[in-house]
Amino acid sequence: MTNLIQEGSKVILYLGYNNLHVIKVKTNEVYQTKFGALKHNDLVGKEFGSKIMCTKGYIHALSVIPELWTLALPHRTQILYMADISLILLELDIKPGSIVIEAGTGSGSLSHSIIRSLRPNGHLYTFEFHELRSTLARNEFEEHGLSQFVTAQHRDVLEKGFEHENIADAVFLDLPAPWNAIEHVMKVLKKSGGRLCTFSPCIEQVQRTCQRLSTNGFEEINTVECLRRVHEFRYQHRSRINFTADQNQEAKIDTHSNKREPNDDDVDENDDEEKTPNKKLKNDSETTAKRQPRETESMLTAIGPLVMPGHTGYLTFAYLKQN
Amino acid sequence: MTNLIQEGSKVILYLGYNNLHVIKVKTNEVYQTKFGALKHNDLVGKEFGSKIMCTKGYIHALSVIPELWTLALPHRTQILYMADISLILLELDIKPGSIVIEAGTGSGSLSHSIIRSLRPNGHLYTFEFHELRSTLARNEFEEHGLSQFVTAQHRDVLEKGFEHENIADAVFLDLPAPWNAIEHVMKVLKKSGGRLCTFSPCIEQVQRTCQRLSTNGFEEINTVECLRRVHEFRYQHRSRINFTADQNQEAKIDTHSNKREPNDDDVDENDDEEKTPNKKLKNDSETTAKRQPRETESMLTAIGPLVMPGHTGYLTFAYLKQN
């Protein structure tokens, strides 16, 4: 992948946090963003990562890397997110040289990460029963310069199996009924040992899958769920309460002054505005220097989000050795 | 409950975090702790919360309050923990005056919290099919001075139901097959509306329960799981790396000195001990005052524990109104 944007390059436009768009650079075209018009011509020749001016602001032009692609890709199906994807790669021992089988291709979110991990000498065979989706994914692999690492095929693997035999180090299934594909998986995994992962959103699917895996001699079967929690950055503003007892200690002489009692604030509730503590203290500080306005401290915190993904799916891993 | 320990008082001995014991005070008896012998006589007349000397240390004497009791009680069955207990109380709307049904009593962990919430004018009817457990729980309620708020009965509610009719504001079931008790629950709940909670460790039990609740006209059915994560306090010690580039900036003249290169440390690996950065820097600082020993900062942190409860059970709540 070259580092410079060219005619025909796929570019991810970063407009802000979780605001990403994908375009394909085409001379003389214009793309409308919330920061105004972006001329494709302005992209050509720029390094990926560059700041590009639009008519009313700027964006950053990034290359197609799996994490961003997962956030920006056109959703043709529900997609896998990075927490699951990352764990799948690790648990399936996917590494350069691995031969990996994937069904279905879906929106290609996982495929891109698998390819990154098995480069430069591995290969991904990815199958999709929905013809259009398969074609679109194949085109994307092509556009992203990944064709040599992947074969995207339109095929109903539940009915027809994976075509190949004993070639795979790892198999990943995201199918509604993965248990029905187990025999095909056994055929395509290397005899000397291979790993399987199935992804299912519902526990009943997992139960059926585990049952079937176990009766077919799979070992080390384990099911996990992984949820990623992205924190929110927030400044917390904390004021300190001005305890009068402290002030007395600091300046005991002070008691004679004609200052008002904090607790007669509610005598007349209409002018609450007049009597907010800060106001009063400001007045007080004119007469007695010892009294400080209420201190407010700001502290940067990263706290859990009010809403986060609560469930994506269950990942079931297993190992099979056939001698 | 009086605030002074007396003959016959139940006392929780606090020996340390998660190290609690329960005794009943009996004149002239002695209880052995890891801090040596504790004379019961030393407890009598003391306030709860007092520090009591043993032969080789001290302990704190506490009264039986639900949180501590849950940690200290003799486990006759698997017990409910405070995260679940607390949520149950809130979701069942248990408040002073509530009439509550519980089955089974188990070790009485939940019972104590329910009683605390429904005092002074509510009542708990708790049922247990295991006769000994029921008797033991009844004795404990008696010893803890709670008898007036609770009726503990030995009874197989699955077979025989709850005896009472239309008295309960809330019902809690911790039974292996709660779905088989639903009809009894309907009989015991107030016609004008009442709430139910079932606790089940396995999802299959929950599925069956929800199914049965739904066909019997229960509403607002929802299932939750609550896990409490107690953090560990730990000081993190962080050293700063002494970048030579910084030192150069501070004192450029310094380059002539005969100091050794950090990166020739591995010339002779046998005396690694001699060459730990701190040692070397200590030597260096003798010749060049500008070089500071590696700074180490300690920071108190509260971090998630390596092991925490990963599952207690599923709580299913529901509401029933029968007109």
Added chain:
Amino acid sequence: MSAFQDGDHAVLTCHDRTKIVQIRQGRPIFIDKNKIFLDHVIGQCDGSYFELKGKYLSVADMNQAKELAQAEDISSDNAGQDNRDLCDDGTGNQTLQHDEIEQLKSDGVSGQEIISKLVSKSATFEKKTAFSQQKYLNKKKKKYIQIYRTWKPSIRLLCQAYTNDLQKIMYLRRDTLAMLLSLSNISHGSNVGIVESCQGLVLASAIQRCAGGNGFIFNLTPAGENNSTSPCCDFMDFPDEYKANVYSIPIENVGDLNTIERANQAKPVEKEPNEKHLLAMQRRQRRLDGLQLFEKTKLDSLIIASKYDSLSILQHLIDYLTLSSHFVIYSQSNETLLECYQFLKKRGGTIHVEIADSWLREYQILDERTHPFIRMSGASGYLLSGMIVQS
């Protein structure tokens, strides 16, 4: 269960929305800018069903309402569905226009009838899979069938009502509130100190748990924020005996023995003794009485869930706690609580000091489609708790 009376508060639910209202004869409430009269709720019971007819909530038959309100049995998401069958929801196929629907509504046509019309005028409904049809119907039901239920307020329902307004209650999630209450050991007869900025949710919970015992509840608020804890206490419609021993006192003056003296010296200027003024004087006196009482009382429980600096509050209040009493501090961030922990460790005389957070996972339990909800809260906040003992 007693019936609703004029002036009572009620919790109104409709689909997944929850709203706290006060029932007042002839006075409307507002939902989405629509005036709604609750007159017919008076005399009805907890959990009753109502249908929105014109501007009035009218009593609805339970069985009929139940059926209307119930969603078709489908999953809230398409998890577990063979997505081969998924087809586009096609919103452009509806020939019934928005204006026409509005007309039907103002003509008093029932929601059910409107939905029937929508279905018959939909070009694609027949072509949808059974799953998609159900999904479509549920969406329309949610929009056109307005079955309300009214409930007697409870702490649980208040938590539910604040779910979409969490910032108002410092993001105190219901499981965290539940745990806070347990850890505080509040019960009938307890002396309790509370410093909160959660609309009175914590205070109301404590008042309910104490149920007018002979202990005192001290609601410590900064001057000028006396009313910050009113909302939830009002919502709960507590009987007077529950409130008799509840004192709101100015937190600034805690531990300041000169306060009363100063207050007496600084008697406010004599105004005409109108009713409003008398009431204010009474309130003022009650705050002073509370303050005096507080200085003489040993607390069994202290709860801090405040937007103000918790550490200095803890420092000023900890000595009011009696032997074997309980303290709980809630904060959204750990850092605040670590400061308090360091103070407590240095001070000594505390045991069982913990910092904890919690996870709350909700489940969809449906035949062949069981899984946790696909959205959850990632913010439980943290609780620091412990007990005071002899050091």
Added chain:
Amino acid sequence: MSAFQDGDHAVLTCHDRTKIVQIRQGRPIFIDKNKIFLDHVIGQCDGSYFELKGKYLSVADMNQAKELAQAEDISSDNAGQDNRDLCDDGTGNQTLQHDEIEQLKSDGVSGQEIISKLVSKSATFEKKTAFSQQKYLNKKKKKYIQIYRTWKPSIRLLCQAYTNDLQKIMYLRRDTLAMLLSLSNISHGSNVGIVESCQGLVLASAIQRCAGGNGFIFNLTPAGENNSTSPCCDFMDFPDEYKANVYSIPIENVGDLNTIERANQAKPVEKEPNEKHLLAMQRRQRRLDGLQLFEKTKLDSLIIASKYDSLSILQHLIDYLTLSSHFVIYSQSNETLLECYQFLKKRGGTIHVEIADSWLREYQILDERTHPFIRMSGASGYLLSGMIVQS
């Protein structure tokens, strides 16, 4: 899959234990203080079964071993069991004495036979429920049947092996490592900078992902800790071409242009040119070469998972990152990462900066007894990640 050779590393598993060993003809390893020889592992494949016979791991028949090692189908806890049936496990009922068992073992009696004897000599076995009998058998199997499997090392297995030694790898949980690798975008051809204190687990992961591409991997370690990252890299038995472009360089000297000059001036005293010394000189030269190379290289990825102060490391290394490159910082506590975040915000030129942690839940999937594991990890650590862009 190639067979194990003399000198190879292997991951040994037995029940839930995992251990990384080096296979060396005639040289024993130690497990629970017992000498065990791995000679028979040589020539065997990934996933082979072995039985401990005397002091040797001997090749075991796969099917037989599978059956022996497999647990009876019961739940790992008694969740979901009607606890009416639970009875005391009764350990005092065994008439076979410890000494006798030890004698049987040293007589070479198989684990299976010992278990049969134990069952026949147990006073209570017959009286137990089926559930308790299975539980009993599983316990005994775990104790007396030692079926081992040997595996080719992988990052997954290294994570597994460190599960009980997490402090050695800074508590870096496998899901967090997995995420860190994704966020770093490391791939064949990347230029990578790594500062880690995780026994080389992160470095080894990076080396594997790059697989000897034409990019460089810089392992930045403090002087004196050059070997701190060796363990995992050794375990992985990487081919030489994977290591050719990996440079360990002294992090203290990064950005110090005088280092090389100084190093050349301060040429170490000429010692006798023995082999050890030559090797040391070569290593020294490689470190210097690496340092020179580093100063000229623009990094595509930077990973920090260090016990040293991450902020100052980030400050010194961030300018080596090229446009559209990735950085990831791992820490057990949020506070460290917040400092880094503040620095990054002030500096500018970064996008998509996130702090995240994760939950990993493991499940027991068994007929009628499905639920999450009753114990889980509560410590995932935090990752700060982001990208460098033109500011």
